Amino acid sequence: MINFIKEIGCVIYDGTPYINKPSVYNKMLDDNLEYDPSKCHLWFNDDIFSAFDWTQEPDVDIKTLYKLRAEQLRDQYDNIILFYSGGSDSNQMLSAFIENNIHIDEIICNVATKILKKQKVVKDITHPFGLLFEYKLAMLPTLKTLPTDIKVTKEDYSDFFLEKAKNLEWMADNENILFFPAAVFHDIMRLWYKEQFARIAARAKGKTCLLLGYDKPILRSINKIFHFTFMDSGRAFMLPVQTMNWNNCTPEMFFWSRNAPLIPVKQSHMLLNKLKNNREIKSEIEKMSDTTINNFMVKWRNRDEYKKVIYPDWDYRFQKFTKGSHDEIIDHCIGSIAGQRQEKNDHYYNKYKKFDIATDIRTYHPDVFNPYIVKTFSKNYTIGKL
Numbered sequence: 001m002i003n004f005i006k007e008i009g010c011v012i013y014d015g016t017p018y019i020n021k022p023s024v025y026n027k028m029l030d031d032n033l034e035y036d037p038s039k040c041h042l043w044f045n046d047d048i049f050s051a052f053d054w055t056q057e058p059d060v061d062i063k064t065l066y067k068l069r070a071e072q073l074r075d076q077y078d079n080i081i082l083f084y085s086g087g088s089d090s091n092q093m094l095s096a097f098i099e100n101n102i103h104i105d106e107i108i109c110n111v112a113t114k115i116l117k118k119q120k121v122v123k124d125i126t127h128p129f130g131l132l133f134e135y136k137l138a139m140l141p142t143l144k145t146l147p148t149d150i151k152v153t154k155e156d157y158s159d160f161f162l163e164k165a166k167n168l169e170w171m172a173d174n175e176n177i178l179f180f181p182a183a184v185f186h187d188i189m190r191l192w193y194k195e196q197f198a199r200i201a202a203r204a205k206g207k208t209c210l211l212l213g214y215d216k217p218i219l220r221s222i223n224k225i226f227h228f229t230f231m232d233s234g235r236a237f238m239l240p241v242q243t244m245n246w247n248n249c250t251p252e253m254f255f256w257s258r259n260a261p262l263i264p265v266k267q268s269h270m271l272l273n274k275l276k277n278n279r280e281i282k283s284e285i286e287k288m289s290d291t292t293i294n295n296f297m298v299k300w301r302n303r304d305e306y307k308k309v310i311y312p313d314w315d316y317r318f319q320k321f322t323k324g325s326h327d328e329i330i331d332h333c334i335g336s337i338a339g340q341r342q343e344k345n346d347h348y349y350n351k352y353k354k355f356d357i358a359t360d361i362r363t364y365h366p367d368v369f370n371p372y373i374v375k376t377f378s379k380n381y382t383i384g385k386l
Contacts, residue, residue, distance in 0.1 A: 005242045007258055008251065009044040009230070011377060017043065019242055021232065021377065025355050035355055042377035044230040045258035054228060054381040057269035058262045063312055066096035069260045073252065078206030079105040083213075086138030087319050092311040093213035093254045094142070099313070106151040108200075109143070110192070111135045114158035115333060123318055128328040137318035157192050164188045165330045168340045184341055185326035197241050201249040210241070213254035216301055217267040217310065220380065221293040227380040228268040230256070267310045268383045274309050275386060282386055 010017040013024045014036070021040075028035045058065075073080055074097075082097070084090045084107050097104050112132050121133050143152055164170060171187060197210060218229040241251040255263050275281055285293055300306050307314045330337050349358055358375060 005251065006043075007045060008242055008253065009042065009232070010242075011232070012041055012043045014039040021355075021357070022352065025352050025357070028355070029351075037356070040377075042230065042232050042379050044256070044379050045261075046379065048258040048261050049230075049264075049379075049381065052261060052265060052381075054265055054268065055384050057273075058266045060262065060266065062263075062266050062270060062310065063096075065260065065263050065266055066092065067100045067102075069254060069257070069263065070096040070100060070102045072259060073209055073211065073254075074102050076207075077209040077250075079204065079208040080211055081106045081108060081200060081204075081208060082211045083108050083110070084139065084142075085109070085214075086134045086140075086142060086317070087214075088307040088311050088314045089213045089216060089255070091138075091142065091317075092313055093211070095313040096254075098146070104150050106153060107143075107146070108196075109135075109139055109152065109154045110189075110196075111139075111154050111156050112158045112161065113154075113156050115161070115329070125318065128332055131326055132329065134319060141317070155196065157189070160192055160195075161188055162333060164191065165334055165337065168337065168344055171344045183327060184337060185329055194241070197249075197251070201246055204247075204249050206248065208249045210249055210251045211254055212251065215253050215256040217255075217264050217271065218301070219268060219271055219297050219383065220378075221290045221297070222380065224290065224293075225385055226268075226272055226383045228264055228383055229381075230379040232377040268381075270309050271306070272383055272386070274305075285386060 006017055010019060011021055011024055012018075013027075018024045018027070024040060025035070027033070080097075080103075082090075082094060082104050084094055094104075094107070096102070113135070116129070116132050116135070119129050119132070121136050123133075123137060124130065127133065146152065165184065165188060168184065170191070171184070200210065201208075218231055219226050220229045221227075255267075257263075275285065285296070288296065304314070304316050308316075327337065327341065349360065352358075356375065
């Protein structure tokens, strides 16, 4: 079995940890074993998080928790390398260090300046290139304000990205694909991160932290009771680093860490309180089914109103509203990849069909862009009623 960093999350099957669901399914296929879904579940530091009473809101300010997390990391590592995109997650993570005068050794920014060269940057959050516009409209303004003793490294992934986008053969059974349907942009970026992290590890000196922050809290309604949910898809960009030989480098999630368990508990209660105090939204939610509530919560996560609750330093700067697959960037750069993408989706669906990995909805929606509704693993903790 592959050795990997279990603390970033894993799938447990019959007591054995695997990096993701396809790893479990491949084991079943390779050894011709019968799959028992009752033996398979997501594990995300259950030994730590299950010890807390999630129905009780921690009596501590969220910014204090962020400060303590930053101090904890600074005390633990010789070097901290923070990955910054300009978005709300990484912006709050960065603020926790800067506001409290906690030193960061290096900030790494992944950019696509070559791709953007022929694009006019506009403040349009619905624009297909909106994600790339975050570089000039969100990232650069912050970088200009940083202390001069912080090293800033910008790495342009344009050439890597376009080369991979032209031919998707590399996607076949790639271990970095967390789940399908294939979101080609994200899968390419996972490959980029894997190579990038390896380069960083090769040059790192001393005990080094590779710090990422994109793990937003997910609230779900189950029988009209709200739960915090760790989802397999929530750790998507950590997947490429789980199986690497790191020497003295350690990948860390800022918000979802076994060493800072009060952060997601506090965030969950702050969001639930926000809903409780909004009479209009509360009244509407009380009339909804669980499915409708959860669809609303997914959309709410993209709003500035949501971000400002859990990220008090968010200043409403430009950020693409709906993330989606971002495959429209590829379509604009090299032409439509819809055919190749669907071919890969069909490949994964057919390969893992016996494991009930997804539902094909083309029977009901024959013209739908993405015909598969994926079934993801989750771990739920009860927060409370509205």
